Amino acid sequence: MTTLTPVLSEHWDSPRSWTLDTYHGHGGYDALRTALSMAPDAVIQLVKDSGLRGRGGAGFPTGTKWSFIPQGPGPDGTVPPHYLVVNADESEPGTCKDIPLMMATPHALVEGAIIAAYAIRASHAFIYVRGEVVPVLRRLQAATAQAYAAGYLGRDILGSGYDLELIVHAGAGAYICGEETALLDSLEGRRGQPRLRPPFPAVAGLYARPTVVNNVESIASVPPIIRNGVDWFRSIGSDKSPGFTLYSLSGHVARPGQYEAPLGITLRELLGYAGGVRAGHRVKFWTPGGSSTPLFTDDHLDVPLDYENVAAAGSMLGTKALQIFDETTCxxxxxxxxxxxxxxxxxxxxxxxxxxxxxxxxxxxxxxxxxxxxxxxxxxxxxxxxxxxxxxxxxxxxxxxxxxxxxxxxxxxxxxxxxxxxxPFDPAACTAWADGGWQKAGTDAEPTAQQETP
CATH class of the missing domain: 1.20.1440.230 (NADH-ubiquinone oxidoreductase 51kDa subunit, iron-sulphur binding domain)
Structure with missing residues (x-):
């Protein structure tokens, strides 16, 4: 399947899409009711069976990550508290998928966070938001307040006996806090710096307790899986990278934006939806997963954009932040x-x-x-x-x-x-590099390796 698959983004253009009433109209919180009728371990197994992989960069299987949380008593004979932390500190150059998701449908994230917290038996969850995006912060806080009022948060959620407190926390704007252990230090009130591992967060995370840290898109993908089932999810994408994801196209494209598609689609196909590269130009290089991933060139336009194929081609899928640069770029x-x-x-x-x-x-x-x-x-x-x-x-x-x-x-x-x-890139003359030589941008003249900039 190579067509667009709007799931997370399906209702972004609905009137007042961020409100609880609108979310209810699209089946909102039905997945939560289903999850609460299941045993926590059954929810974890369902997510494992779906093959959902982390959408924040590394692509680690989400259900497997949840299963790492120890559920038995600790050395002192008591069961330690568990924590869920949602990493919403989106700040890598080119990465811009989580902020529109939280802005348009914050309840998708809130519902997913409740289900994830229930699965790992956490009674406290945190959404760590980048502090500069104040409108998103306010929208999440409003959605959380609506969820409390509706009985989806707090004590005895929907009569299930499960209790959960959800805190929306504003970070101070450090890129390093996107690294999960630096985020945990920041959440504890310390300077955000990475921790030496082991121990890993699943063993000693927030407040030295077992903790799961997941990306916004990973958590928001859980309710659709609960609603529609494993077979539906695995029918989208590739065998080892199933499901849908948000591809962020920016740079020299006609229609930059968020394109939700199956994992395994190619940039050539996505450019077809985005109107192609700006008129008169062509792709020179691009990033498959944000500025921290190895560059690709126009020779890689047909590489399937899933975790295995991108890695085999020499890069990383990362956050699916596709920054496109044409031949006028140095x-x-x-x-x-x-x-x-x-x-x-x-x-x-x-x-x-x-x-x-x-x-x-x-x-x-x-x-x-x-x-x-x-x-x-x-x-x-x-x-x-x-x-x-x-x-x-x-x-x-x-x-x-x-x-x-x-x-x-x-x-x-x-x-x-x-x-x-x-x-050699003179903006006034728009000199461009092409096929090993230099030519005037937007022309079809054969490049000459010794051609001087006008």
Missing amino acids: VVRAVLRWTEFYAHESCGKCTPCREGTYWLVQLLRRLETGDGTETDLDTLLDLCDSINGKSFCALGDGAASPILSSLKYFRAEYLEHLRRGAC
Whole structure:
């Protein structure tokens, strides 16, 4: 199946879609009633059988993650409290799916959070929202208040005997808090910095208690699975990556936005829905999962966008943030901007990331202005090797990924900066890189490798 599959986004355009009345009109909270009639372990098994994978980046099976929570008594003979934390700290460049979901249908997230908390036997759940998005924060708070008033939260939910308190928490705007253990530290009132693991959150998470941390889209996908069943969900997508997901198209496309489609669709197909690349231009490079994933080129337009195929092609599906860049974009400049972001957002806890990202920026600035040397390219690779896989969290890996992939596919463009002693992309002349040479953007003229910028 390669057609669009609106499930989470089906009612985004309904009048007052964020209200409880509208959500009820579309079967809202029916899944909660079904889940509460089941044993918690049965809910976990249903989600495991569905094959739902985390939509926040790594793609780890959601039901399996829930099953890691220990349910027996602890060393002191008592059953420790369990916590559910929803990671709504969406802040990676290019990633923009969770905020519209929470803005349009906040009750989808609230219902999913109640079901997930019930499954792992948690009596407290938290939604950690990026503090800058005040309208989303207010909308979630209003939806939570409506859920309390309707008896979906609080004590003895729908007469089931299950109690749950749901807290909407505003973060302070640090990108690092998107990393789950840094988020937990922030939620506890400390500076957001990644924790050394083990222990993992499933064993010692929030307040050193067993904790599940899930992405917004992962949690919001649970109610449709409960309502429609495992077979329905697995009929969408691919065998190892079943289901639907939100693809965020941005950049040089005619109609940027959120496109909900089965896992396994290709960018070429998505561009067909999005009106293609802007008129007169073509794809030069793109990110399959946000700025922290290795770049793809126009040679990868037919790679199925699921976890296995994207990994086999040398990148990561990540958050499905598809940033599209046409031939007028300087890849060195784009990579520099991303690297400046990661250097700014590094928490500074570990040396490889703190020092490495700083020096990556210095080298890229020299290369982008044409002031560097070819030796700088080797130094850049050495620096990436010193960061990649050696930092506390994935921020260091994310900073290195676009650099390594851009050198793999566009090394000639880096060298062209050095040959000219300046960036060859002159905005006034719209000079563009194409097929190993330079030409005027939007023309069909054959490029010439020695052609000078007008």
